[in-house]
Amino acid sequence: MGLVRHVVCAMSGGVDSCVAALILKRRGYSVTGVFMKNWDSLDEKGLCTTEKDCEDAYRVCQALDIPFHQVSYVKEYWNEVFSNLLLEYEKGGTPNPDILCNKYIKFNHFHKYAINSLGADAMATGHYARSSQEDEDVFQQTHTARPTTLFRDRFEIRRPVRLYQGADLLKDQTFFLSQISQDALRQTMFPLAGLTKEFVKKIAAEAGFYHVLKKKESMGICFIGERDFENFILEYLEPKPGNLVSIEDGTVMGTHKGWFTLTLGQRARIGGQRDAWFVVDKDINTGDVFVAPTTNHPALFCDTMQTDRFHWITVDPPPELARTQMMECHFRFIHQMPLVPCTVTLNLDGSLWITLSQPVRALTPGQFAVLYRGNECLGSGKIIQLGPTEYTLMRGREQLTAGAQHREQMTPEPAS
Numbered sequence: 001m002g003l004v005r006h007v008v009c010a011m012s013g014g015v016d017s018c019v020a021a022l023i024l025k026r027r028g029y030s031v032t033g034v035f036m037k038n039w040d041s042l043d044e045k046g047l048c049t050t051e052k053d054c055e056d057a058y059r060v061c062q063a064l065d066i067p068f069h070q071v072s073y074v075k076e077y078w079n080e081v082f083s084n085l086l087l088e089y090e091k092g093g094t095p096n097p098d099i100l101c102n103k104y105i106k107f108n109h110f111h112k113y114a115i116n117s118l119g120a121d122a123m124a125t126g127h128y129a130r131s132s133q134e135d136e137d138v139f140q141q142t143h144t145a146r147p148t149t150l151f152r153d154r155f156e157i158r159r160p161v162r163l164y165q166g167a168d169l170l171k172d173q174t175f176f177l178s179q180i181s182q183d184a185l186r187q188t189m190f191p192l193a194g195l196t197k198e199f200v201k202k203i204a205a206e207a208g209f210y211h212v213l214k215k216k217e218s219m220g221i222c223f224i225g226e227r228d229f230e231n232f233i234l235e236y237l238e239p240k241p242g243n244l245v246s247i248e249d250g251t252v253m254g255t256h257k258g259w260f261t262l263t264l265g266q267r268a269r270i271g272g273q274r275d276a277w278f279v280v281d282k283d284i285n286t287g288d289v290f291v292a293p294t295t296n297h298p299a300l301f302c303d304t305m306q307t308d309r310f311h312w313i314t315v316d317p318p319p320e321l322a323r324t325q326m327m328e329c330h331f332r333f334i335h336q337m338p339l340v341p342c343t344v345t346l347n348l349d350g351s352l353w354i355t356l357s358q359p360v361r362a363l364t365p366g367q368f369a370v371l372y373r374g375n376e377c378l379g380s381g382k383i384i385q386l387g388p389t390e391y392t393l394m395r396g397r398e399q400l401t402a403g404a405q406h407r408e409q410m411t412p413e414p415a416s
């Protein structure tokens with residue numbers, strides 16, 4: 001990759017990507033703004049914010065005097081993200097559409113469109129993240145109106161590019177980027193890498209981008225909007241009614257409309273109960289969803305899991321892991337949950353066994369186990385299997401003790 005002159009900035013119409021485009025422009029790059037349309041139906045209230053978001057992105061491009069394009073990935077999103085999502089729910093898991101959207105849409109189709117169709121040298125997004133190619137000096141000065149280094153050759157190094165958390169750890173979005181390809185990362189700029197959200201808002205205010213500053217932060221799964229999740233998912237999957245069964249004594253506590261309407265750790269709606277019950281397990285063969293009383297029931301806590309083939313941002317696993325098959329690092333499976341120390345073991349098929357330093361609540365198959373070393377995001381793998389929960393272990397110990405006592409009682413006294 002040679003000199004970077006032309007950058008295509010993915011613009012959602014939100015404050016972050018609008019400021020990202022502004023920063024690139026101030027740095028002297030030739031910038032093109034592109035809005036992506038990924039979903040085209042309305043929510044329960046008949047609302048679709050896509051038109052408004054597109055209009056907001058367009059207004060910022062006009063203010064910056066840069067070209068603007070709109071591109072539709074509705075078909076690709078349906079085939080590669082949403083269909084995957086439905087399959088995962090049907091298998092009993094809980095998928096993460098934001099990670100899948102970055103992997104399949106933004107850092108694949110959009111990346112190719114930017115480079116191949118628009119002839120850009122690089123793409124950019126408003127994610128709070130940093131790649132090892134980012135130049136700290138440039139980022140320090142991004143808020144000034146003065147262009148800094150023009151057209152620097154950022155992509156000449158052939159070492160694997162690494163993904164790091166951005167300066168604003170509270171806004172860090174590397175979790176969502178943990179499945180992106182090395183090829184895409186190599187040609188991606190994160191202009192907000194060195195900035196805090198507060199500072200980004202200040203830049204937007206100074207630039208007069210009031211229409212994007214007023215907007216609410218995008219939260220949760222964008223296409224569900226304000227809809228109730230159960231109603232939403234039942235529009236796409238056939239209801240599969242089943243029982244809510246107590247994990248403690250097998251009592252049927254109530255019914256559900258399909259195991260995919262519920263996720264591990266979630267409060268189950270059970271009528272006539274004084275206390276709250278929580279989903280702790282699912283059996284998709286019988287349709288039973290197991291529930292337990294109290295939010296911190298031991299059946300919700302587990303410290304081991306297996307992933308599918310792990311996706312390393314740098315393509316190859318860290319040398320230490322490749323050499324010894326074991327490595328210490330940190331884990332999270334929910335965006336912004338505190339990082340947990342862990343030991344990982346590399347299996348021959350590229351999957352990992354992860355053992356956490358302490359049990360964690362509601363580890364969920366289908367979610368991604370994202371690993372970190374220091375502030376580097378190493379990549380992620382989908383959780384496909386959990387180890388025993390605290391409850392299973394407790395019951396196992398109780399049964400062993402009961403078995404031993406029983407054997408003691410049954411053993412005849414030795415004849416004197």
Ligand SMILES: Nc1ncnc2c1ncn2[C@@H]1O[C@H](COP(=O)(O)OP(=O)(O)OP(=O)(O)O)[C@@H](O)[C@H]1O
Pocket residue numbers: 009010011012013014015016017018034035036037038106124125126127217218
């Ligand atoms: N519809 C879209 N069209 C183009 N780019 C998008 C779109 N949605 C998201 N992006 C890109 O992905 C980045 C992260 O999006 P996300 O919605 O996760 O975060 P955000 O912090 O709300 O960003 P923003 O404030 O820019 O909306 C955005 O900054 C933008 O670069």
